[in-house]
Amino acid sequence: MAVGALFKHWSLRLFAPDRILQQTYEGFKALLGFDGRCHELMAEFEVLYHEGRKEDLARTRGRYRQLAEAVAGMIAALEQMHPGIAGSLRDYFNKYDFYARLVLAPPERFLIPPFVVDHNSPAEPSLVGNKSQHLLLLKHEAKAQVPDGFTITATTFDLLIEHNRLRPALDLLLAAIDLEVPLSLDEASQALMTLIRRMELPPLVAQEILAEYDRLAVTGPDEILRVAVRSSALHEDGDHSFAGQYHSLLGIDRDGLLAAYLEVLASKYTPQALLYRIHAGIGDEDAAMAVLVLVMVESVASGVLYSRDPSVTEGQSLLVHSIRGLGLPLVGGAVVPDVFVFGPESEHPTRIVAGNQRQQLVLFQGQLQEKDLAADQAATLSLTQAQAARLAAVGRELERFFVVPQDIEWAMDSEGHLFILQSRPLCRESSRxxxxxxxxxxxxxxxxxxxxxxxxxxxxxxxxxxxxxxxxxxxxxxxxxxxxxxxxxxxxxxxxxxxxxxxxxxxxxxxxxxxxxxxxxxxxxxxxxxxxxxxxxxxxxxxxxxxxxxxxxxxxxxxxxxSRKKAKVAGSPYAAKLRSLLDHITPLHLLDPHSPEFRPQSCRSLHDIIRYAHEKAVQIMFGLGDIAAGGAASRCRKLATELPLDIYLLDVGGAFANEEQQAAIAPESLQAAPFLALWQGLSSPEIDWQSHLHFDWQGFGDMALAGGIASGGSKDFASYAVVSPEYLNLNMRFGFHFTLIDCLCGRDSRANHCQLRFAGGGGDYQGRSIRIALLRQILGRLGFEVSVRADLLDARLMGCPAGELLDVLVAVGRLLGMTKLLDMVLREEEIDSRVQLFFQKADRFHGSTTSIIP
Known part of the structure; x- marks a missing residue:
């Protein structure tokens, strides 16, 4: 807290208290707005976690940024209200804000070579993705036959995003996806894919990609080398299959390779791929895209091998699915394949089910074409039993190699060479x-x-x-x-x-x-x-x-x-992040404002900081009348009334409808709903104002709240009200007691509140205690939370709609007027009957404030 700001505050408080009142009130309004936004956002985070809602991590980061800005706004508004009162609160906010942002931070990426790796040795999955790494393991350790090729690394994807400065735009578009609004997914997807397709490749990267293609072309067939360009994203073919979510492009030559690479990268942002990744709970930066480039196999048969039956729990059968030509129609679900079923360790199929294939997909002169099958081909199986048995043996070997059942894509060329195109963990129903x-x-x-x-x-x-x-x-x-x-x-x-x-x-x-x-x-x-x-x-x-x-x-x-129940999805990376984030946001430890531990140093979450700031703000507003009573006369106007009350009003926001500076202002000229509701109760005909006099409580008010004894001597016995169309802070000194009311009554019921403090009296301690007991019962029935210490009563009502709160203020006004000297005459046995009489008469006032709702 700057010493200059603190000196200015107290100088203004001494020499220009009206400006301090305005500044404090404006700060309070801002703080309440921030407070409401904080609670909205905390509720949204709770719903995301406890109801299992899904959204992109970029949207969650944006949601958290809004929360952090709102909390920071509360602290700034609190400092505006009373410089120095926040103390070290900002330091603790910075601490927990740092922890929260650390939870949401994307993984650190090092944009260093290699950007392209050949397949002459194994590579880490964090560099080439699971799909590529599995093939490299099969080639170099399991000695399986896989097509020649190379991998453009995940680091290259991150490099391209950085080189083209796309991350802010990507995050903005991802954050705009609302899964409850399907159109937002389509719009974001279209924009994201366009950005990726238009990326500029750094010359060094483009040269490396084409150099690897040229290396393959030298060792390949004499004609133009055709390659398959396939995704190998991080997390793909791991705990989540991402099966069919990304694009594969077949039959690509040198001229089309770089465009094909960008197209596969762009498929990371198709609507279905986005939705799958979000539901899997994986952040965009965690799913960087490596791309696998493989020499095309001119397959006469291809298909999928399951080393275990995925649809039978604990099943031991091995399934070989086969079609003629390329396998794309099979994995796309467009054709019914031939199926060879093998028992455990069986060398011969125990069952063969013929498929239904009329056309095959082939690569002809660099183009994918569907060709009709000859009648004899359509009538016969796509594999011989010996070929199927060979595939079954390979499937068992790969399961033993990876130690878990496998989902294997394969192709066989015209010479009978078997190639493994992909091998990933088999997703089985038994696990879910x-x-x-x-x-x-x-x-x-x-x-x-x-x-x-x-x-x-x-x-x-x-x-x-x-x-x-x-x-x-x-x-x-x-x-x-x-x-x-x-x-x-x-x-x-x-x-x-x-x-x-x-x-x-x-x-x-x-x-x-x-x-x-x-x-x-x-x-x-x-x-x-x-x-x-x-x-x-x-x-x-x-x-x-x-x-x-x-x-x-x-x-x-x-x-x-x-039936079997759907299994609960295992904790996703997103759910884990959200749980950790909530641990820094929502726990509330500061429960008792009267506790010595209610201080910034005890804050252990953003919720604690929000609670502390709000409570201190309310305490400041509760004492606002003291500033008005201390000399804010330049903007005060006396209330014109026939009641024996001297009330001075200070407008902090449009309460005076008549801007002409006159000595007094009539109630009907006010635009101050809370004050007018209270005044309606105070001026009720049932209240006798003529038989009692005022008393000077300027010194006694502060003393009574502190539990001391009045010294007298003060001549300032007026009451002061700080008013606006939605706000009231009233220091009222009449009869032989002191009353303070602080009320906000606006359209946002969540921010609305009414606080009341009642102290003192002309009777003895027993009489004052009996009157406090009466007030406690009535205020409790009106909905207030009431606490009593000796003859000091504090009451609070929070979150009440404006119409209801104005009715309550009418009742409070009646209550204050009717009980002003009861401490001298009230007997304990009369409490219940007085309460009953009060609420019987209250019915005539219910709903009478409709015309003054702000």
């Missing part, structure tokens, strides 16, 4: 659901016939919901009980994953990327559901038995009661 023994233990009701049967299980479980058809899909109509029926699985379906109970697809595949995502998120998925769009009408409530491949009309309790 209860054992299947609990399923179908209850018999189905009689005459319970399915609407659809014989669909294939891709992700099991039982779900209840309402049918929606994809061709009529509207985002606004979706909720968490939607059963989506579709002909095929579009990539954009992932963006609705959190609102789907089940998906039923007429085509689709167990091996599709969407099936992997459904197993991750616990969404039931049925594929190969023939005529589902005909058999399942829009709008019908159904129960989907994902384990048996059936759909029943209505709610089938027998299935739902015994």
């Amino acid at each position: 659901t209860e054992p299947p023994a609990k399923i179908t233990t209850n018999p189905l009701p009689a005459k319970c016939h399915p609407l659809l049967a014989n669909a294939k299980r891709a992700a099991g479980g039982v779900a209840l919901g309402v049918i929606r058809h994809l061709d009529r899909l509207e985002q606004a109509a979706l909720d968490s009980a939607t059963v989506l029926v579709t002909r095929h699985i579009a990539p954009s379906l992932v963006r609705y994953i959190d609102r789907l109970a089940a998906v039923i697809c007429e085509q689709g595949s167990v091996t599709g990327h969407f099936a992997t995502v459904c197993r991750e998120f616990g969404v039931v998925l049925l594929v190969e559901a023939t005529q589902a769009r005909v058999l399942l009408p829009e709008g019908q409530e159904v129960t989907v038995d994902g384990d048996q491949g059936r759909v029943y009309p209505g709610k089938i309790d027998a299935l739902l009661d015994s």
Whole structure:
């Protein structure tokens, strides 16, 4: 606290108290605004954590910045009200603000080479991503055959963002995504992808990429070298698969390589990829994109191998899925593959299920083309049993190598060479659901016939919901009980994953990327559901038995009661950050303002700082009348009234409707709702003002609050009110007691409050105590929180709507007028009857303040 500011404050308080009053009041209004915003934002953080809401970390950082600014604003406003009172509060705010920002800080990145790495040795996943690292391990340690290639590192992505100075713009767009407003996701995605596609590549990086391509071209085939450009983002193919969320571009030549690289980077910001990452709780900076470049395999057959059946808990079967040509239609769920099922360690398939393929995807002269299969090809399996057995052996070897079941993409060329294109941990239902023994233990009701049967299980479980058809899909109509029926699985379906109970697809595949995502998120998925769009009408409530491949009309309790439950998603990185952040924000330790520990040094969170600042501000306003009584005469005007009360009003914000400087102002000329409500009660005809005199309480007021004895001698016996249209601070000295009222009554009920202090009296201690007991009962019934120490009463009412608070002020005015000398005559046995009489008469005043609501 600067000495100059403190000296100025006390100089003004001595020589220009009216300016201090205005300054204090303006500071108080600002502080209350900041206080309200702080509590709104703390509530938003609580909802995010306790209700499991999701948002991008950039949005959370922005939310926290708003909170920090509001807390800092409270401290600044408190200093404006009374320089020096905040003490070391700002130091403690800076401390906890630092801790909170540290929790939310992005990971530190070192923008140093290598920017491109060849595949001549293993590399760290933090550099090349899991997908690339797995292939390098297979090549160098498992001695599996993988295509030649290289990886553009995740460091390069960070370098490009820095080189193009995009981080502020990316964060701004990410922070604008509100998952409750789907359009915001689309708009942000479009802008983000445009920024990435337009990035400038530093010449050194572009040269390194093309040099690696040229190296591959020298050792490759004589014709133009074609490569596949695939994502290998950090976190992809790890605890979260990100299956199908990013783009892969096939058949790329040298001229198109750099543009293809940028396009794969841009796919980091497709709507479905954004939504997946946000729901996985991973920050944008934590998911930097490495890109894998592999020589294309001219495959005659390709597919997906599951070293364990993902849809059967504890299942030991190995599944080989195969189609002719490139595997893109298979992982996209657009074709039904041939399936070879192998038992544990079996060298021969125990079951073969023929697929349904009429076309194959091939690379022809650098272009992807769909070609019709010849009749003999369509009628025969895409693999021989020997080839399938060979694949099964490789799958078992890779499972042993990685120690966990694997999800493997493979390709076979015309010479029978087998290439592993990808190997990642297999997402199985067993890791997210209860054992299947609990399923179908209850018999189905009689005459319970399915609407659809014989669909294939891709992700099991039982779900209840309402049918929606994809061709009529509207985002606004979706909720968490939607059963989506579709002909095929579009990539954009992932963006609705959190609102789907089940998906039923007429085509689709167990091996599709969407099936992997459904197993991750616990969404039931049925594929190969023939005529589902005909058999399942829009709008019908159904129960989907994902384990048996059936759909029943209505709610089938027998299935739902015994079904496996969706597992709770394991704690995400976002949830962990949010929990740590809340530990610095929301705990409240400063509970008792009267405790000696109620001080800045005891603050242990931002909530403590907010509480301290608010309480001190209210205490300052509670004593504001003393400044007015001390000589703020330049802007004071006496209230014109026939009552035997001398009340001087100080306007701090538009209370005087008539700006002409006159000696007195009538109540009807005031625009001061709290004061007028109190005055309505004080001037009630039931109150006798003629039989009692004033008393000089200038010295006694301060003394009474301190528990001392009046010394007398003061001639300043007037009452002072600081007023505005929404605010009242009144020091009232009448009868033989002292009353102080501080009230804010505006449109924001959360900021509204009324505080009252009552002390002194002309009777003996017993009489004053009896009157205090009466006041305590009445104020308690009016909604006040009341505390009493001897003959000193403090009461507080918080968070009351304006209309109700004005009615309370009328009652308080009546109460003050009616009890001014009761300490001399009131008997203890009369308390209950007096309380009852007070509230009987109160009915006539209820709602009478409507015309003066600000």
